[in-house]
Amino acid sequence: MLINLLGCDGAGKSTQMRELLPWLEARIGKKVATITKKDALNRDEYPEARYISSNYRMLMYDILPEMRAESRAMFIFNLFAIQICQRPPQQGTVLFLDGGWQKHVATEAALGLDETWLNNLVSFFPHVDLTLFLDVRPDVILSWRKENDEVHAPYECGNQPVCSDDAFLNHMKKVYGILKRQASSNNWIIINGERDAGTVLADLKSVIHEYLQRHPLC
Numbered sequence: 001m002l003i004n005l006l007g008c009d010g011a012g013k014s015t016q017m018r019e020l021l022p023w024l025e026a027r028i029g030k031k032v033a034t035i036t037k038k039d040a041l042n043r044d045e046y047p048e049a050r051y052i053s054s055n056y057r058m059l060m061y062d063i064l065p066e067m068r069a070e071s072r073a074m075f076i077f078n079l080f081a082i083q084i085c086q087r088p089p090q091q092g093t094v095l096f097l098d099g100g101w102q103k104h105v106a107t108e109a110a111l112g113l114d115e116t117w118l119n120n121l122v123s124f125f126p127h128v129d130l131t132l133f134l135d136v137r138p139d140v141i142l143s144w145r146k147e148n149d150e151v152h153a154p155y156e157c158g159n160q161p162v163c164s165d166d167a168f169l170n171h172m173k174k175v176y177g178i179l180k181r182q183a184s185s186n187n188w189i190i191i192n193g194e195r196d197a198g199t200v201l202a203d204l205k206s207v208i209h210e211y212l213q214r215h216p217l218c
Contacts, residue, residue: 004097007134009156010141040079065154073108110174133183134193138172
């Protein structure tokens with residue numbers, strides 16, 4: 001079973017996953033695997049990725065913004081493909097994504113790439129059984145970040161040379177618009193992520209619990 005928690009950068013996905021994963025593991029009685037882009041850089045787990053010599057921060061902050069168009073998208077999706085191709089999801093297990101390739105289809109489309117081409121590119125990835133869209137407007141995310149003195153990454157700002165609040169907001173508005181449209185057309189479960197974290201967590205747990213009741217692990 002493949003579950004994806006989706007949303008714009010800064011919407012609170014990672015924060016919620018820290019609470020969801022131990023709860024879900026206790027709920028199903030087994031380890032829940034996760035996939036992030038960063039995991040592909042683990043040479044012990046994925047020796048075929050040893051050609052990537054930079055660390056994750058250098059990759060995301062320095063190198064990725066220099067990549068152009070389709071080459072950038074193909075590299076990002078390759079980070080997921082390295083893991084999926086070596087360890088495809090098995091029946092009776094749960095794999096949890098933090099945005100995953102679905103997020104990057106929206107992000108790369110916001111950067112100007114053809115959405116049909118992007119969807120064709122990721123069509124070999126396994127079907128996501130349950131997609132939870134954490135709906136947080138970009139202006140709300142920006143206010144949270146300013147309160148916590150958080151710094152934007154270049155990729156979050158549309159690969160602009162200066163990662164200003166305006167660059168972040170302009171790019172995230174495009175990403176958010178695409179995600180909202182995709183959520184509607186693909187019948188994703190939409191969770192209002194602008195409420196307090198505990199209420200959001202309770203809603204996420206309820207949706208996952210109900211889904212597992214209807215689709216128990218074999």
